[in-house]
Amino acid sequence: MTIEEAQLQVDQWIKTIGVKYFSELTNMAILTEEVGELARLMARKYGDQSFKNNEEQSDLGDEIADVLWVLICLANQTGINLTEALQKNFEKKSVRDAERHSSNDKLRN
Numbered sequence: 274m275t276i277e278e279a280q281l282q283v284d285q286w287i288k289t290i291g292v293k294y295f296s297e298l299t300n301m302a303i304l305t306e307e308v309g310e311l312a313r314l315m316a317r318k319y320g321d322q323s324f325k326n327n328e329e330q331s332d333l334g335d336e337i338a339d340v341l342w343v344l345i346c347l348a349n350q351t352g353i354n355l356t357e358a359l360q361k362n363f364e365k366k367s368v369r370d371a372e373r374h375s376s377n378d379k380l381r382n
Contacts (some may be wrong), residue, residue: 281347297350304343311336319332 274282292351295303314331316322324330348355374380 276359277354279341280345280349280355283332284349287346289350294346294350294371297347300343300346300350304340304347307336307339310338 294300310331311333314333314336317324317328318330318333345355347353348358
């Protein structure tokens with residue numbers, strides 16, 4: 274699935290099953306919540322925290338997909354073409370960071 278196809282599928286789902294988009298501000302709050310859920314899982318799975326006895330071990334891919342879903346909703350609501358935005362972001366980073374990371378002693382083995 275391309276990013277464009279994902280944007281179209283999310284939009285179609287919202288308009289048929291989801292009824293309508295939540296407001297942009299509500300979706301921003303939901304995004305923050307979803308990132309928090311991802312952070313909790315990462316801290317337990319890869320960090321120093323352990324799972325609580327009654328805490329289910331969530332699916333990392335599903336948590337990342339939840340974040341992506343809400344980002345796509347926000348892009349759709351605000352008229353952002355994510356394919357174009359990501360391409361521009363690659364260009365920006367390629368120019369800005371052309372030598373930055375390769376000359377960073379902290380990143381050397």
